[in-house]
Amino acid sequence: MANTKNIETIALHAGAAPDPTTGALLTPIYQTTTYTQEAVGVDKGYTYSRAGNPTVSALERRLAALEGAEYATCFSTGLAATTALFLGLLKAGDRVVLSEAVYGGTVRLLREILAPFGVIADFVDTSNADVFRTAVERGPTKLVFIETPANPTLKLTDIALASELSHRANALLVVDNTLLTPVLQRPFDLGADVVLHSTTKFIEGHNATVGGALITPDRELHERFDYVRKSTGTIQSPFDAWLTLQGAKTLPLRIRQHSENALEIARFLEQHPQIERVIYPGLESFPQYELTKRQQSSGGALIAFEVAGGTQAGIDLMNSVKLCALAENLGAAETLITHPASMTHSAVPAAQRASAGITDGLVRLSVGLENPADVIADLESALERRVAVAHSA
Numbered sequence: 203m204a205n206t207k208n209i210e211t212i213a214l215h216a217g218a219a220p221d222p223t224t225g226a227l228l229t230p231i232y233q234t235t236t237y238t239q240e241a242v243g244v245d246k247g248y249t250y251s252r253a254g255n256p257t258v259s260a261l262e263r264r265l266a267a268l269e270g271a272e273y274a275t276c277f278s279t280g281l282a283a284t285t286a287l288f289l290g291l292l293k294a295g296d297r298v299v300l301s302e303a304v305y306g307g308t309v310r311l312l313r314e315i316l317a318p319f320g321v322i323a324d325f326v327d328t329s330n331a332d333v334f335r336t337a338v339e340r341g342p343t344k345l346v347f348i349e350t351p352a353n354p355t356l357k358l359t360d361i362a363l364a365s366e367l368s369h370r371a372n373a374l375l376v377v378d379n380t381l382l383t384p385v386l387q388r389p390f391d392l393g394a395d396v397v398l399h400s401t402t403k404f405i406e407g408h409n410a411t412v413g414g415a416l417i418t419p420d421r422e423l424h425e426r427f428d429y430v431r432k433s434t435g436t437i438q439s440p441f442d443a444w445l446t447l448q449g450a451k452t453l454p455l456r457i458r459q460h461s462e463n464a465l466e467i468a469r470f471l472e473q474h475p476q477i478e479r480v481i482y483p484g485l486e487s488f489p490q491y492e493l494t495k496r497q498q499s500s501g502g503a504l505i506a507f508e509v510a511g512g513t514q515a516g517i518d519l520m521n522s523v524k525l526c527a528l529a530e531n532l533g534a535a536e537t538l539i540t541h542p543a544s545m546t547h548s549a550v551p552a553a554q555r556a557s558a559g560i561t562d563g564l565v566r567l568s569v570g571l572e573n574p575a576d577v578i579a580d581l582e583s584a585l586e587r588r589v590a591v592a593h594s595a
């Protein structure tokens with residue numbers, strides 16, 4: 203590939219070259235378990251597909267290039283990547299400081315699976331600089347894990363500050379960049395050591411696969427992640443890697459459009475009399491709007507909001523929409539509407555949900571690629587139907 207820093211070109215070309223034997227433009231799906239060896243101890247870099255696979259390698263090269271780092275390791279899911287991160291870097295007694303509003307599965311992994319092995323997880327409001335500093339300095343801190351924007355409250359954490367605090371405490375900084383992707387946010391430029399992705403979301407982008415990745419410029423960390431993946435058996439399948447390679451080609455185009463559509467829909471929600479509160483990092487009313495402008499190139503695709511009338515009103519809306527799909531997941535071409543308290547974040551203890559601002563009435567919208575006018579019409583008529591039902595009751 204020509205040497206370029208332009209992300210649109212990287213998304214299309216990085217990591218792949220025409221197949222030398224056939225000229226096939228697309229990287230083939232290497233659907234094979236094993237690889238013949240020329241002699242004992244002499245192989246072509248692949249021995250068994252739990253350890254490595256050429257289609258997965260092509261995706262790894264592309265994801266590393268997109269984030270502007272040297273190395274990536276791809277996993278069967280985003281949570282498999284999170285698991286490998288913690289298993290690879292923590293041992294009993296080690297402490298990790300995390301954003302209190304992170305994906306619910308990350309919370310469950312630490313609280314239910316790793317805590318019995320002695321890993322200590324402190325969930326704090328990393329959007330608050332004083333609270334964050336105190337938690338990291340209380341130490342010893344081995345790892346700092348932030349998700350920004352945080353799912354689903356969309357609170358931002360200042361990545362440059364996180365990097366300064368982590369490195370002063372001799373801790374590594376991990377950024378879950380799933381919600382914005384390298385197109386809208388560049389964690390390595392701000393000092394991150396590792397970037398995590400659920401490629402299930404925007405990177406593959408079509409609701410067709412599950413997958414995850416750990417990306418780093420550090421060779422030793424990369425080797426550790428590869429080793430944990432081989433030892434725990436969590437590599438991505440070649441077919442899912444291939445689909446993700448195709449999805450990644452249009453990532454820059456898609457995520458900018460997702461974000462543009464989301465801003466239009468957030469503006470509609472903000473002026474609607476039945477909407478009590480809209481949280482969207484691209485709105486001037488967003489409490490951390492200054493940080494949005496400094497750290498991300500646009501607001502992203504997620505909107506969180508509350509319908510006037512509380513939890514039941516939000517649930518009624520989610521049950522009434524017709525175009526928006528009521529489903530878990532985010533970051534795909536179709537607009538998805540989700541109730542975090544009962545769906546994506548049900549594994550988070552109620553007290554942590556309350557403290558993180560994940561109210562029972564919070565609705566999360568992952569804005570897709572439909573014409574935004576159609577999504578607005580769907581939300582508008584669902585809100586009208588809700589009022590009609592309330593009046594007739």
Ligand SMILES: Cc1ncc(COP(=O)(O)O)c(C=O)c1O
Pocket residue numbers: 279280281282305307349353378380381399400401402412413414531
């Ligand atoms: C921000 C974030 N990180 C990680 C994950 C976990 O990814 P996966 O569902 O691919 O295991 C999710 C899933 O929703 C997520 O939203």
